[in-house]
């Protein structure tokens with residue numbers, strides 16, 4: 334059984350004033366049986382980690398190198414040093430905005446593991462790919478290419494985020510989510526053996542309070558990677574509670 338994770342990706346949103354939302358989440362505590370992760374913009378990491386309590390803090394990207402002449406980038410050990418325990422890698426926005434390939438994501442995941450960070454490796458098909466019937470082929474190729482051979486439940490989380498569902502309010506049907514997650518689970522077990530069964534599989538893309546419980550009831554969905562609805566404690570809290578309810582059952 335994979336552990337349960339409710340992860341918030343603030344993307345390029347928030348300044349110091351937004352840390353009040355994190356404080357509000359912290360004050361509620363983390364329910365038993367789940368992990369909660371917030372990934373704020375890099376400039377907020379140190380301040381977020383200082384007040385995060387039981388909530389884990391993560392970066393949104395890292396460079397594959399440990400240090401060097403890479404202006405504007407941050408390395409995995411810098412994130413770790415700032416108080417992060419996770420890093421999101423290969424988000425579709427980075428794949429689109431920065432041309433990140435599976436090989437680049439894989440190198441970053443190796444760097445993250447080397448720094449003692451857990452990588453949240455993102456994969457997902459575009460609308461064109463879904464409509465062409467290529468979804469499973471696309472996500473399995475991304476999974477294979479983006480995960481290093483050293484991936485395990487202690488250093489890796491996989492997030493399935495259909496590109497067309499991100500920030501659009503459009504969500505795949507529960508059947509579509511279940512089909513992809515069961516294919517991903519099978520691929521992880523085929524590659525990593527029983528350990529592949531323990532790597533958490535998150536769904537991401539327009540998750541909100543109103544659909545979280547239904548999505549969390551889908552087999553092989555171990556949590557969510559949430560964008561917009563993670564920015565406010567009042568929006569994210571019910572999603573955390575819906576995940577905790579699946580553990581309490």
Ligand code: 13P
Pocket residue numbers: 342424494498499500501502537538539540558559560561562
């Ligand atoms: P939304 O929840 O805003 O659709 O974003 C999903 C996402 O991209 C999380 O990484």
